Amino acid sequence: MKIAVVCDWLVTYAGAERVLEAILQCYPQADLFAVIDFLPHYQRDFIQNKPVTTTFIQHFPRAKKWYRYYLPWMPLAIEQLNLSGYDLIISSSHAVAKGIIIGPHQTHISYVHSPIRYAWDLQHQYLKESGLERGLKGYVAKKLLHHIRNWDVHTAHRVDHFIANSQFIAKRIEKIYRRPSTVIYPPVNVEQFTPGSSKDSYYVTASRLVPYKRIDLIVEAFAAMPEKKLIVIGDGPEQRKIAKKAGKNVELLGYQPANVLLQTMQNAQAFVFAAEEDFGIAPLEAQACGTPVIAFGKGGALETVRSSTVDQPTGIFFPEQTVASLIAGIHQFEATKTAFTRENCVQQAAKFSAQVFKDKFTAYVNGIMEGRA
Numbered sequence: 598m599k600i601a602v603v604c605d606w607l608v609t610y611a612g613a614e615r616v617l618e619a620i621l622q623c624y625p626q627a628d629l630f631a632v633i634d635f636l637p638h639y640q641r642d643f644i645q646n647k648p649v650t651t652t653f654i655q656h657f658p659r660a661k662k663w664y665r666y667y668l669p670w671m672p673l674a675i676e677q678l679n680l681s682g683y684d685l686i687i688s689s690s691h692a693v694a695k696g697i698i699i700g701p702h703q704t705h706i707s708y709v710h711s712p713i714r715y716a717w718d719l720q721h722q723y724l725k726e727s728g729l730e731r732g733l734k735g736y737v738a739k740k741l742l743h744h745i746r747n748w749d750v751h752t753a754h755r756v757d758h759f760i761a762n763s764q765f766i767a768k769r770i771e772k773i774y775r776r777p778s779t780v781i782y783p784p785v786n787v788e789q790f791t792p793g794s795s796k797d798s799y800y801v802t803a804s805r806l807v808p809y810k811r812i813d814l815i816v817e818a819f820a821a822m823p824e825k826k827l828i829v830i831g832d833g834p835e836q837r838k839i840a841k842k843a844g845k846n847v848e849l850l851g852y853q854p855a856n857v858l859l860q861t862m863q864n865a866q867a868f869v870f871a872a873e874e875d876f877g878i879a880p881l882e883a884q885a886c887g888t889p890v891i892a893f894g895k896g897g898a899l900e901t902v903r904s905s906t907v908d909q910p911t912g913i914f915f916p917e918q919t920v921a922s923l924i925a926g927i928h929q930f931e932a933t934k935t936a937f938t939r940e941n942c943v944q945q946a947a948k949f950s951a952q953v954f955k956d957k958f959t960a961y962v963n964g965i966m967e968g969r970a
Contacts, residue, residue: 598966600627601683603675605692606664607634610643611805612783612878613710616762617689618643619784619951620708623959624687630678632671632693635661652677669741672696672748685966688756696752704969706962707756708781711766711875712773716745722809750774758965760958763876763897781958782900784951785881789855792887792939793863799826800891800927801865803858803879804872806833811871811893811918813839818923820844825927828865830858862886867930870898871918877901884911885946887939891926893918901949905933909941 602624604617621627621644634649652674654660654667671693680686680697684704688694691710699705715723720742724730729738750773759778761767770778800819804810812829816839819827823846829839832852840849853861862868868883868890876897880890884902892898894914902912913933915926930937 598685599683600624600685600687601630601680602627603630603678603680603686603688603690603694603697605632605671605690605694607631607636607644607649608661608664609636610640612876613689613691614643615786615878616708616710616783616954619954620687620689620958621645621647623955623962627687628683630680630697632674633660633664635664650678668692668745672745672752685962687962695756696748697755699755704758704965705756706758706760706965708760708762709766709770709778710762712769713745713749716742716749717769717773760961763900765897765900766875779961781954781961782949783876783878784954785878785885785946785949787881787885787946787950790859790862790882790885790946792885792943793860795864796866797864799828799865800867800869801828801830801861801883801888802869802871803830803862806831806835806839808835809872810835813842814871814918814920814923815869816842816847818920818927819847821920821924822846822927827869828861830861859886862888866934867891867912867927869923869927871923872896873918874898880912881946881949884942887942889913889930889934889937889942891915891923891930901945903941903945905929905936909944910936911942911945912937 602620629647630650632652633655634651654674657667675693675696676698686699686705688707690707692713695707729735753774759770759776761770761778761780762783764780767778767780770776802815804812806812823844827847829849830853862883863886865888868888870880870890870892873896880892880898881901883890890902890912892902892914894916903910905913913926913930915922
């Protein structure tokens with residue numbers, strides 16, 4: 598059986614790439630395709646140093662930096678990949694990868710991290726952050742996003758079977774594509790993130806500093822609580838904005854190597870998470886370190902953190918993305934933190950290990966292919 602794996606783009610190693618890494622470990626014989634590939638040589642181990650077949654966007658001016666601006670060309674680009682020689686095509690998609698063209702004798706299984714976020718429910722946020730709400734540029738951007746939405750819905754018919762990365766995304770798939778999906782949670786490296794021996798008094802958050810992660814909200818909340826310490830790990834376009842909001846009790850470490858991230862997570866009394874994520878691996882990495890989570894009560898976190906209202910809790914939820922709501926959540930955590938044990942956190946994270954993902958993913962794919970045979 599000839600297998601092709603298709604992803605959106607290869608520029609870094611983050612959540613979607615961890616899923617891609619696990620899929621390639623399940624099917625090491627697969628050939629790899631992507632819209633663009635600008636992975637540095639030192640970061641290619643997770644794709645097993647495979648050669649990558651890319652699209653014409655690879656050769657566009659400054660595509661390494663500007664690839665997101667080439668989104669209008671990506672539907673056409675992904676359709677030009679020739680996959681006619683493969684029996685099974687697995688796409689890992691949060692943008693256009695699911696839109697590949699295949700024949701009736703082929704099987705296409707798409708692992709969906711999310712339907713294209715900035716074309717659907719995050720459209721208004723995307724336009725606002727890009728300064729494209731008004732004027733001629735705004736009109737053109739809205740028109741392009743309209744065409745991408747139409748293409749996105751139309752190409753859902755090219756997928757034989759959908760896998761969603763959470764119940765939250767399964768609902769999006771049902772809403773947008775009117776298709777059922779099977780939930781298989783992404784892999785978490787619980788072997789790398791392990792508990793420490795002691796706890797300190799600080800709180801931690803770790804993320805790319807981009808708007809929807811709402812690190813600014815967390816920093817503002819701690820600026821209003823100068824007696825509590827917050828450590829922020831990560832960098833990104835919001836770094837200057839966040840630095841201006843940070844008080845003396847907020848330590849911005851920027852990007853840190855894995856060993857520093859691990860130690861900081863191990864010793865924190867809690868991990869703070871304010872994003873509405875599709876899944877969200879960071880809260881599970883924190884739990885694997887034996888660290889409970891204070892999370893915004895919406896999105897994938899509801900499926901990965903055990904609330905204080907159930908047995909063996911691993912964290913609490915705050916109901917609104919506001920400073921006041923987060924502060925109240927922190928106070929609630931401090932009043933009940935003896936309920937969140939290291940053992941419960943580690944056991945919860947173990948349910949999402951890489952081996953669990955690979956076992957479930959291969960069983961699902963094998964079942965589909967045996968049924969087709």
